[in-house]
Amino acid sequence: MTEMTLSPLLLFLILTLTIFVVAALYLSLRAKAKSITSNDPIIDNLNLFGEKIQKLSEGQERLTGGLQTVSEAQAKAQLSLINMMEERLSKVQLQMNENLSHSSRRTAQSLGDLQQRLATIDKAQEKITKLSGDVLSLQDILSNKQTRGAFGEIQLTDIVSKALPSDGFDLQATLSNGRxxxxxxxxPNPPGPIVIDSKFPLEAYEALRNASSEVET
Incomplete structure (x- = not known):
C-alpha cells in the first residue's frame, strides 16, 4: 500500500520538474529565435518542441487527476476498513457483555440457592439444638424419682381425661388393701378395675436394656 502511494507521487514530482525545465529551455530558445527568419528549421523544431511541452502539461493534468483518484480510493478503503473493525469490535464487545451478564445472573442465582440452603441448615440446627435441650431436660426429669413421679402423674391425668369419661376413672384412689x-x-368384670402406677421404673428399664444375657435379665 505504501509503494503504490509513493510511486505516483514521485512520478508527479519528476514530471513537474521536467516540464518546468523544458518550459524554461523553450522560452530561452524562443527568445533567441526572434532574430531568425520564419523559414529557418530551428523555428520548426521550436514549434514541435512546444507541442511536446503541451502534451507533457496535459499528461501532468491527467496524472494529477489520477493521484486524486488514488487518494480518494485509498481514503475510502481506509474508511471501509475502520468501519469493518469498529463493527467487529462492537460485536465482540456485545458478546462479552452478554456473557458477563449471563455469568453474573448464574452466580447470583447460585449464591441465592446457597443462602437458602444455609438458612434451611441453620433452622434444622436450631431444631436439633432445641430437641437436644428437651431430651436433656427429660433425662433430668426422669433421673429424679420424685420429679419422674410428678411428671408421670401429669401425663397420666392428661391421657385418661382425654380418653375416658369423668366417671370412668378415679385418680389417687384408695384400694381395698389400703394402698x-x-x-x-x-x-366391668371381667377384667374389672385396672390399677395404673404413673411412676416409670426407669432403673429397671435401663437394667433390662443394658443386660447382655438372659441371666442378667
Missing amino acids: RADCLIKL
Whole structure:
C-alpha cells in the first residue's frame, strides 16, 4: 500500500520538474529565435518542441487527476476498513457483555440457592439444638424419682381425661388393701378395675436394656 502511494507521487514530482525545465529551455530558445527568419528549421523544431511541452502539461493534468483518484480510493478503503473493525469490535464487545451478564445472573442465582440452603441448615440446627435441650431436660426429669413421679402423674391425668369419661376413672384412689393407686380405671368384670402406677421404673428399664444375657435379665 505504501509503494503504490509513493510511486505516483514521485512520478508527479519528476514530471513537474521536467516540464518546468523544458518550459524554461523553450522560452530561452524562443527568445533567441526572434532574430531568425520564419523559414529557418530551428523555428520548426521550436514549434514541435512546444507541442511536446503541451502534451507533457496535459499528461501532468491527467496524472494529477489520477493521484486524486488514488487518494480518494485509498481514503475510502481506509474508511471501509475502520468501519469493518469498529463493527467487529462492537460485536465482540456485545458478546462479552452478554456473557458477563449471563455469568453474573448464574452466580447470583447460585449464591441465592446457597443462602437458602444455609438458612434451611441453620433452622434444622436450631431444631436439633432445641430437641437436644428437651431430651436433656427429660433425662433430668426422669433421673429424679420424685420429679419422674410428678411428671408421670401429669401425663397420666392428661391421657385418661382425654380418653375416658369423668366417671370412668378415679385418680389417687384408695384400694381395698389400703394402698393408694395413681389411677383406677373402672371396667366391668371381667377384667374389672385396672390399677395404673404413673411412676416409670426407669432403673429397671435401663437394667433390662443394658443386660447382655438372659441371666442378667
